[in-house]
Amino acid sequence: MNIPNLLLVSSNQSSDVDVQSHSIRLDGFSAYYGKNCIVSDINLKLPIKGVTCLVGPSGAGKSTILRWLNRINEETESASFSGTVKVLGRDIMSGYPDVTELRRRVGMVFQQPCVFPCSIYDNILMGLRTQKLSKAQARDIVEHGLKLASLWDEVSNRLEGRADSLSLGQQQRLCLARALVLEPDVLLLDEPTASIDPISSHAIEELVISLGRKISIVMVTHNIGQAKRISDHVVFLCDGKIVEQGTRAHMFSPRCSAKTKTYITEDFCDC
Amino acid sequence: MSRSLSPTWPNRIFGKLKGLQIYALISAALSLSIVLTIIVTLFVQSGPVLLAENSGLMSTSWNPDKGQFGVLPMLFGSVFVMIIAVSVAFPLGLLAAVYIAETRSSRLRRLIKFFLEMLVGIPSIVYGLIGVAHLNIWVADIFDLQSGRVILTAGILLGIMILPTFLTLTEDAISAIPTKFRENAKSLGLYRHEVFFSVILPQAKTGIAGAGLLALGRALGETMAVMLVIGSLDRLPSPLFNPLSSGQTITSKLGREVAESAFGSVHFSALVFMSLILVSITVILTITSRYLFRKTPENV
Numbered sequence: 076m077n078i079p080n081l082l083l084v085s086s087n088q089s090s091d092v093d094v095q096s097h098s099i100r101l102d103g104f105s106a107y108y109g110k111n112c113i114v115s116d117i118n119l120k121l122p123i124k125g126v127t128c129l130v131g132p133s134g135a136g137k138s139t140i141l142r143w144l145n146r147i148n149e150e151t152e153s154a155s156f157s158g159t160v161k162v163l164g165r166d167i168m169s170g171y172p173d174v175t176e177l178r179r180r181v182g183m184v185f186q187q188p189c190v191f192p193c194s195i196y197d198n199i200l201m202g203l204r205t206q207k208l209s210k211a212q213a214r215d216i217v218e219h220g221l222k223l224a225s226l227w228d229e230v231s232n233r234l235e236g237r238a239d240s241l242s243l244g245q246q247q248r249l250c251l252a253r254a255l256v257l258e259p260d261v262l263l264l265d266e267p268t269a270s271i272d273p274i275s276s277h278a279i280e281e282l283v284i285s286l287g288r289k290i291s292i293v294m295v296t297h298n299i300g301q302a303k304r305i306s307d308h309v310v311f312l313c314d315g316k317i318v319e320q321g322t323r324a325h326m327f328s329p330r331c332s333a334k335t336k337t338y339i340t341e342d343f344c345d346c
Numbered sequence: 347m348s349r350s351l352s353p354t355w356p357n358r359i360f361g362k363l364k365g366l367q368i369y370a371l372i373s374a375a376l377s378l379s380i381v382l383t384i385i386v387t388l389f390v391q392s393g394p395v396l397l398a399e400n401s402g403l404m405s406t407s408w409n410p411d412k413g414q415f416g417v418l419p420m421l422f423g424s425v426f427v428m429i430i431a432v433s434v435a436f437p438l439g440l441l442a443a444v445y446i447a448e449t450r451s452s453r454l455r456r457l458i459k460f461f462l463e464m465l466v467g468i469p470s471i472v473y474g475l476i477g478v479a480h481l482n483i484w485v486a487d488i489f490d491l492q493s494g495r496v497i498l499t500a501g502i503l504l505g506i507m508i509l510p511t512f513l514t515l516t517e518d519a520i521s522a523i524p525t526k527f528r529e530n531a532k533s534l535g536l537y538r539h540e541v542f543f544s545v546i547l548p549q550a551k552t553g554i555a556g557a558g559l560l561a562l563g564r565a566l567g568e569t570m571a572v573m574l575v576i577g578s579l580d581r582l583p584s585p586l587f588n589p590l591s592s593g594q595t596i597t598s599k600l601g602r603e604v605a606e607s608a609f610g611s612v613h614f615s616a617l618v619f620m621s622l623i624l625v626s627i628t629v630i631l632t633i634t635s636r637y638l639f640r641k642t643p644e645n646v
């Protein structure tokens with residue numbers, strides 16, 4: 076059967092993943108737009124499972140880092156990076172000669188929701204186009220994906236309806252469902268709850284926590300409370316540099332650095 | 347106190363809107379009446395040949411001295427040339443447009459677009475001259491013909507002429523689709539061609555159809571360049587679909603004979619009738635493409 080079983084077992088994690096201890100590893104990573112250095116000389120190691128929250132003020136370079144992890148920033152003409160980036164143990168450039176393999180294994184939900192102008196049903200199956208699925212399998216996948224993203228109850232009776240008639244928050248969850256049905260090994264979420272109401276937001280947090288037991292999730296959030304609720308690991312970025320990183324327990328404890336404390340308590344960054 | 351919030355400001359804006367509406371109405375009425383005038387004139391002026399006995403409009407022989415005005419050779423020539431032009435220009439144009447639109451280098455894109463738009467502006471007589479000077483001879487050489495002034499030459503030349511128009515408009519239609527769709531599709535692991543066919547094309551097809559229609563219109567209406575290279579033979583090719591025989595299109599026929607026919611004569615009327623056919627084809631094309639590519643929720 077082809078039904079996604081993200082929440083059951085991590086069946087699709089191939090053997091080369093299991094022997095790696097890091098899902099993502101950045102060494103001396105710098106990112107540029109044209110000549111502007113946006114992110115400079117970052118080192119980062121993320122475990123093979125767990126939720127990592129990227130926090131930091133606007134313009135810190137959070138989205139930029141995320142967009143390099145699945146090489147989608149390649150599509151931006153002026154963007155470039157230096158240093159090495161390894162995803163699932165392989166260098167993102169030399170280890171993935173076929174970039175689509177990287178992108179299949181590293182799911183991404185963008186900051187701005189963007190659904191394709193076709194039906195909700197077709198949106199979910201967009202990434203599975205090349206697979207030969209029976210009607211029943213396809214339906215199961217769609218239902219499963221929508222349920223994971225807690226959108227099923229709202230749209231189950233209009234799967235053939237246009238996706239761009241959904242509300243922004245619904246579109247965001249549709250994007251999440253679309254990424255989930257591909258059963259990624261790493262999931263990149265750029266403020267996935269920014270335009271979502273508290274109830275669905277809570278459901279998504281639950282989902283992220285439970286997915287985090289199987290795969291690696293990197294999530295950008297401006298919501299400190301959210302980071303406190305769901306993260307295993309927190310990376311605090313400011314002005315393209317890592318100010319501090321550590322486990323949730325560390326980052327939200329009195330032992331964290333003064334700058335982190337200021338940011339967490341006063342939502343202010345003086346770097 | 348601020349004066350800008352005086353109670354009359356909404357009135358002023360709505361007063362202006364009304365003026366704009368009247369303006370829009372007038373220009374709409376004007377364009378409609380121009381179209382109607384053209385169609386009515388064509389019908390009225392076609393009268394004599396339609397009423398004349400034995401004019402043999404739907405025959406294949408054109409001989410004004412004997413009162414025979416068979417338009418079939420010209421009609422066939424127009425359609426044949428158009429088909430050749432389209433089969434040259436559309437596949438080439440579409441491929442090139444996709445390449446240019448999806449290239450990451452905006453500098454390359456701007457450069458190509460600049461030259462394309464310059465090509466669009468070159469008068470058709472210039473293409474005609476190039477056709478006479480080169481294309482004509484190449485075709486004769488390649489197919490071992492006595493003269494290269496044949497339907498194929500006209501078709502290819504026309505294809506080259508409409509290529510820039512089709513290409514640049516198609517490229518516009520494709521690159522008008524926001525990048526976020528490409529990024530989202532690619533982040534789902536779709537290959538470039540899958541992104542194009544599943545996400546870009548469905549959104550750009552209305553624009554591409556528009557580009558195609560405009561190019562077709564230009565192909566159908568082109569006179570000078572075709573006249574110079576088609577050989578001007580008022581006969582159906584034999585065998586019928588032989589592109590290596592000389593021929594005649596409606597426009598090249600009109601270009602040659604309008605000046606030498608007397609206004610009001612049956613001859614003149616036959617020429618007007620041919621342009622009526624041309625206009626009808628254009629109208630049918632427009633309506634069909636509207637129908638095929640109308641924006642409905644199901645087919646976007």
Ligand SMILES: Nc1ncnc2c1ncn2[C@@H]1O[C@H](COP(=O)(O)OP(=O)(O)OP(=O)(O)O)[C@@H](O)[C@H]1O
Nearest residue numbers: 108113132133134135136137138139140151153186
């Ligand atoms: N396509 C681009 N071209 C040039 N500069 C860019 C581009 N995208 C982002 N930048 C710049 O890079 C810097 C970091 O942007 P980024 O989107 O990574 O910030 P962020 O941390 O995600 O912020 P936010 O929390 O507001 O989303 C900003 O100064 C921004 O202006």
Ligand SMILES: [Mg+2]
Nearest residue numbers: 137138186265
């Ligand atoms: Mg961002």
